[in-house]
Amino acid sequence: MLITGSLMVLVIVAKVTLKEYFAKHLFLAILAWLTFFTLMEMSIYLNVIKTILLSSPTAVLWKLQYHLDKGYLLINSAHSLQRIVFGFGLGIILAIPFGILFGFFNKLYEWISPLANFIRMVPPPAIMPFAIIAFGLGEIPKIFVITLGSFFPIFLATIRGVRETETIHREVIETMGGSNMDVLVHAVIPSAIPSIMTGIRIGFGIGWLVLISAELIGGDSGLGFMIQGARMRLDMATVFMGMGIICIFGVIIDFALKKMERYFTRRKRGGADYIYY
Amino acid sequence: MRAAINSSLVITFIVVGISFTSHIAYAGQETFDNLSAPVDTWKRPVERGLVSGATIQKIPPLNFILFMSVLLGGAIVAKKVFGKNFSQKAFIGLMAWIIFFLFWELAFHYRLLTTTLIAAPTDILWKFNFHIQQGYLQMHVIATLNRFFVAFAMAVILAIPFGIIAGISNKLYEWVAPSLNFLRMIPPPAILPFLIILFGIGEAPAIFVITLGAFFPIFISIIRGIHSTETSHCEVIETLGGSKIDVLVHAIFPSAIPALFTGLRLGFSVGWLVLISAEAVAIDRGVGFIVQSKFDAPLVFMGLVIICVIGLVIDFSLKWGERFFGSPNRETMAV
Known part of the structure; x- marks a missing residue:
């Protein structure tokens, strides 16, 4: 004080x-x-x-030191970060090529979009039980759910970006005798990048949310599991510490993604300043 | 004039939403009383389909396949006959769905998929029928809708005035923004354990966490909408001798309304996501709880389909509202 x-x-x-x-x-x-x-x-x-409902900052700091000393915090953060890296990475790797494919070929998108819209409305945590049955306990269901959560924002943003390609750019390349491949490389992808980066930031927000709820539901390690366990022991200080750590990691990664977005969109200003989850 | 009509429409929209909510809340309470659901829901035998209160015939898969094929043929014929009145988009959507279900069922019929992991459409329909007859599906759906609408209405009621205040006064915005930007990054499910200690297991933590999830997108959209008011509009009103309230009513509110609807849609999608995870962690009723019944694949899939359908219906109505009130040039970034 x-x-x-x-x-x-x-x-x-x-x-x-x-x-x-x-x-x-x-x-x-x-x-x-x-x-x-x-x-x-x-x-x-x-x-x-009462301290059972709220814990003081000093208690939280003390808990933080304790968890750092014992190494619990390190292990839990490492597990959470490992999951988000694999899940989110897989989401990006899958979403961008598929988004470009579906954005480029309109006919294909018309056939897929009704199904995709339907699947998009299923919140990823709802798929968690199915994922546990399908892939067993362990890392794979969590990574699957995070991938699913971060896939759709990136996928939809990519499609939007590809469709926003100016027709003139396309036509210029076609008039000069460029193939479809040339159009893709020189017109479509450069104009889709800002949109893709926005999608990646939103996708990270959702992936991070899904990671925490997946760990709350069916975790045996990770930051979400740490606060759930602390809740069961009525250990408010650890709950608050976990919330702070989750928040700080989220802010840091979001900041890094924002910087990346700035770098990639340096030639085309006016991206999203406010980002929703 | 137009501004007045628009604002009154928005107010009507919200009032109707709230009265609808209270109606649902009442109906939900009545259903609980009638059903007198057992407290220990994990052991509820009917949930697991162990007790056969009513024997309901399963739809024979072959009939389903035949029905779907006939539908497919019918859709194509209808397209040929009423070519002009049948929009291409609806046709493709219909066809995609029919083909999808047909192949899904056929895969089970030829034993390409097994029933342990994924359920066949006929199994899901059978489960659906069973649960409706038992009255459990109604109970879960009403519980979810009740919870969600109460929380969402609370988020809207809190977010609109606070958003307007924070949007109008720059001083307050500067004070609040940094802290809010930090707090916004805490995923709502992470606050759930704390709320469970605070309020106990039950409705309160779930409603609170959904409110929290839906609050920020709405709040930030309103601030953004107010900040995007064109300065020239405000200046025109001031030049013509309008008061601050005139500026508020005729320039700032109308330009904030489209953003409000965008915010409602974003808030809905986040709130819906949080709702499902909250029901999985903290609550023993609701569609999120149905989905938690592991090892009963048809039931899990039925829950998923119901979540999808409710989500789509609400999202569609909000999209309609957005299109009705929003300006056509506003880009929507729906998550």
Whole structure:
């Protein structure tokens, strides 16, 4: 409490003295978080809220250190990240070629789209039980479900991107005697990339959500399993720690994807600034 | 004038939604009372199909195959006869579905697939019939709809005023945005364990978590819609001597409405996803719970089909609303 309070004072002082070097957004963000943590700590300290319902930031930090020392956190994060890398990677690898294929050949898409729309409406966690029966316990059903969750946003975004190709570009290449392959490489793929990158970011959001719920339902390791287990032991500090860690990983990966999106769309500004899950 | 009509339509839409919700909630409560469902649902024998309360004849697979073939032929003939009144898109959709089911059933008929993992369409239909006669399907569907509409209505009721406030006042937005962007990245299912401790197993954590899932897309869409108001419109009203409220009603709200509907659709898809995982973890009634009945493939598939159908119907009605209120040039990024 003392630390956060003094940090708050420090930040305000720094803001006042170094006015020009300190971005306003950053200042407000830090201040908002510090206020939040101070209030949380105070409410626990003054017994306004019971520790069984909410845990104080210091307890969370202590738990974090404990889990780091024992190595549980490392193992669980590693398992979760391994799953998201395989599942999400597989989703990307499958979705982009299929999206380009279906976007390029309209007839094919017309036949597939009614079925695809129907399957798209099944939330991936609902397929988890089926995946467990089909593939057994272990890594494969989780990876399958994450792949499924991240597949459709990327697939649909790719199709949209391919269809947004300007006809003029296509026609120019065809007039110059280019083959279908040339059209694909020089017109379709470059114009689809920004859309694909947006799809990848949305797909990651959904994949991350699905990963956590898959681990809650049928996990034996991972961050979702960690908080579910802590819930059963009424260990609120670990639940909060797990939530924080999940959040931080999500933010970091999303930030990296955002940077990647910026890099790939540097020639075509105006992508999505706000990203929904 | 148009703005007034639009806003009143939106308000009617929401009010009807809420009254519909309360009606469903009432009906759901009545069904629970009538059925007096056992508490220990995992051992509910009828769920597993172990008790044959009513013996329901299975549809013979050959009849199904024949029926589907006849439908296929009928669709083609209808297309030939009423060529102009039959849109190409509907025809292809119909054909794709019929062919899909036909091959699915045929694969079982020739034993290319086995029934342990995947169920044949006739098995699913049989299960469907059985559950409807037992009254369990109605109970699960009503429980899910009840839960979902309450949560979704709560999300809408919370998100609209907060979104408008945060969108209008830049000061508040600057304070709130960084924290919200961080909180938004917590997947709602991750909060579920905490909510289960807080509220206990039952309706409350599920409703809360669905509300949370549906809140952010709606909230952010409204902020985005308000920020996309053209400055010239506001300036015109101010120049002509309009007050701040005039600007709000005639410029800001109308431009936020299409975004609101986009947000509703996004919020629906996230909320629906969260609903299913919440029902799998925390609750013993609802379609998400049907799907959890492992090792009964026809039942699992029946649940999947029902989830799909309900999802499609709600998504379609929201899409209709979006098209009705939205401007045609707005791109929708539906997830």
